[in-house]
């Protein structure tokens with residue numbers, strides 16, 4: 001029987017493949033010197049991924065703002081690479097925000113799009129005037145209560161929950177967005193910059209549908225006297241982790257007994273994407289939105305900036321983690337538990353494998 005995972009090698013760029021295949025002893029040496037797990041990062045890979053996305057946006061003359069979703073890999077090396085290449089950072093906690101500030105990012109380069117924000121995180125975002133995506137009317141009230149009386153204008157986005165995501169816990173339905181706009185009309189300390197969404201799944205069609213809903217709300221907001229200038233499509237750009245055909249074969253070879261639940265899950269993460277993130281973005285910009293207009297055409301006509309927070313698609317091929325395996329325990333003829341050593345080795349101690 002085909003074993004799960006058998007014949008499903010990761011797609012690796014040549015520098016990483018060479019390190020793993022030709023320079024294995026170096027990895028043992030580094031793990032012994034620095035401890036296990038050991039994170040290795042290639043900031044240039046993130047810069048290449050970013051350049052590919054920016055190339056597509058520039059070619060289609062789309063005003064854009066790309067923020068690296070730092071939660072995908074919080075390595076300061078990768079965050080710094082994103083900043084030095086002209087991107088911003090999407091921070092999802094007070095600690096990520098502090099790291100970003102230590103790296104020299106000012107508020108104009110920062111956005112916080114995650115739904116879980118403590119009041120301390122809100123305050124720190126307000127202090128540097130970072131863009132905040134507001135997830136709910138409740139969060140809006142909390143934010144308003146935390147604003148200093150003499151605050152300047154704090155920029156915000158409102159997070160939309162598109163109709164076809166009605167089961168999602170994140171964002172707000174269109175009527176709640178309008179409710180927030182009414183609330184904002186009487187609150188001079190907040191500036192409504194536009195709409196945000198982040199969808200599960202990787203289908204372009206759901207993004208196009210969400211963009212159409214966002215377009216209606218942008219028009220409504222403008223009728224109400226606001227000046228939104230941005231639609232933020234979140235992250236979720238695809239990554240090519242493994243070969244598509246092999247992934248399909250892997251999925252087809254699964255059996256209910258491979259799972260403790262005795263049931264094959266209904267859906268799987270698309271590890272075997274056929275498209276690169278850049279090709280996916282290109283097709284998104286070309287997609288027809290409404291009345292025969294492409295997404296790129298709509299954004300240009302409305303003078304809107306397209307923002308996004310790719311995490312994994314920017315970190316793709318930019319990092320590996322080396323674990324020392326301390327023991328392999330057999331559970332059955334073809335299943336094993338692998339124990340990975342996590343205690344840091346003492347500096348200078350010899351590799352024990």
Ligand SMILES: Cc1ncc(COP(=O)(O)O)c(C=O)c1O
Pocket residue numbers: 069071072113114115198234235236237309310311312313
């Ligand atoms: C709000 C938000 N934006 C962006 C991202 C990054 O997603 P991805 O790594 O799939 O690009 C996430 C990931 O969970 C998220 O929750």
